[in-house]
Amino acid sequence: MDNRNDAKVAVLVDCDNTTPEILEHALSVVAQFGRVIVRRGYGNHATLANKWQEALVRLAFTPCLQYQYAAGKNTSDIALALDAVEALFDRRADTFCIVTSDSDFAYLCRKLRERGSTVLIVGEAKTPAALRNASDQFFEWTAPETPIAAAGPAAAKPAAPVPAPTPKPKQRPxxxxxxxxxxxxxxxxxxxxxxxxxxxxxxxxxxxxxxxxxxxxxxxxxxxxxxxxxxxxxxxxxxxxxxxxxxxx
Known part of the structure; x- marks a missing residue:
C-alpha cells in the first residue's frame, strides 16, 4: 500500500441512500489513508432525524440539510457533489470517501480521479459495478445480523447456542x-x-x-x-x- 498517512481525507455521506450503522465502518476504513478533515452527512429533513441525528452528532459529522423543492428531486446529491468539488479546488482534501450505493455518483468519482484525487467508496452489496469501478477502492459493508428475541414464556428459556458461521470455501481465481x-x-x-x-x-x-x-x-x-x-x-x-x-x- 502506498504511503498515504499525510493525506487529507473528506468523508461525504449520502444519508438518503444508506443507514447510520455504516458510519463507524467508513471511518475505520479511511483511517489507513490519512487524516479525516471533512465529515459531512447529506439528507432531507426526514432523513436527518432520529438515528441519523444521533450518529452524526456522536461521530462529529456536520449535518447538511437539503430541502426537496419539488417531489422526486434529490438536492442532497447535488450538494454533496458541489462540496466535493469545492474541497478539491481549495485543496482541503486530496482523498475522498463517498459513503453511498447510488451509481449517480459515478461521474463525480471519475471527475475527482481525473484531477488526481484518490476516491474510495463505502457501500452495501447492492452497489452497482458502475460505481465500484469508478473508485480507486471499494469497501463493502454488510449489516450485522440482529438476533431475534423470543416472546412470551419462551423468553425465559436459555437461548440456543448460535452456530458458528460456515467458513467460505477457499477459491483460487x-x-x-x-x-x-x-x-x-x-x-x-x-x-x-x-x-x-x-x-x-x-x-x-x-x-x-x-x-x-x-x-x-x-x-x-x-x-x-x-x-x-x-x-x-x-x-x-x-x-x-x-x-x-x-x-x-
Missing amino acids: RALVNAVKLMAADTPDGRVHVGTLGSYLRRTDPGFSPQTYGHSGLVSMLKTYDLLNVRQEDGGHWTVALAADNNPA
Whole structure:
C-alpha cells in the first residue's frame, strides 16, 4: 500500500441512500489513508432525524440539510457533489470517501480521479459495478445480523447456542496468476513484491479482497497456488513468482 498517512481525507455521506450503522465502518476504513478533515452527512429533513441525528452528532459529522423543492428531486446529491468539488479546488482534501450505493455518483468519482484525487467508496452489496469501478477502492459493508428475541414464556428459556458461521470455501481465481505473469515480465528476476501485486489487483478490481475468496490475507492466498512460488525476503517482505515449471526460460 502506498504511503498515504499525510493525506487529507473528506468523508461525504449520502444519508438518503444508506443507514447510520455504516458510519463507524467508513471511518475505520479511511483511517489507513490519512487524516479525516471533512465529515459531512447529506439528507432531507426526514432523513436527518432520529438515528441519523444521533450518529452524526456522536461521530462529529456536520449535518447538511437539503430541502426537496419539488417531489422526486434529490438536492442532497447535488450538494454533496458541489462540496466535493469545492474541497478539491481549495485543496482541503486530496482523498475522498463517498459513503453511498447510488451509481449517480459515478461521474463525480471519475471527475475527482481525473484531477488526481484518490476516491474510495463505502457501500452495501447492492452497489452497482458502475460505481465500484469508478473508485480507486471499494469497501463493502454488510449489516450485522440482529438476533431475534423470543416472546412470551419462551423468553425465559436459555437461548440456543448460535452456530458458528460456515467458513467460505477457499477459491483460487486464475486472474491472480495472470497478474503475476504480467507483472513478473517487467522485473529482472521474475519476482513481484506482494504489496505491489495487491495494489495492482485493487486497481483492476476496486472491490478485490482475499477474504472474498475465503482467505485471511493475500500471502496466505498466494500460498495455495501450485502455479506460484511465494518467498519471504531478507528484509521481511514477501515476493511471488511463477513456479519453475510454469516459468518459461
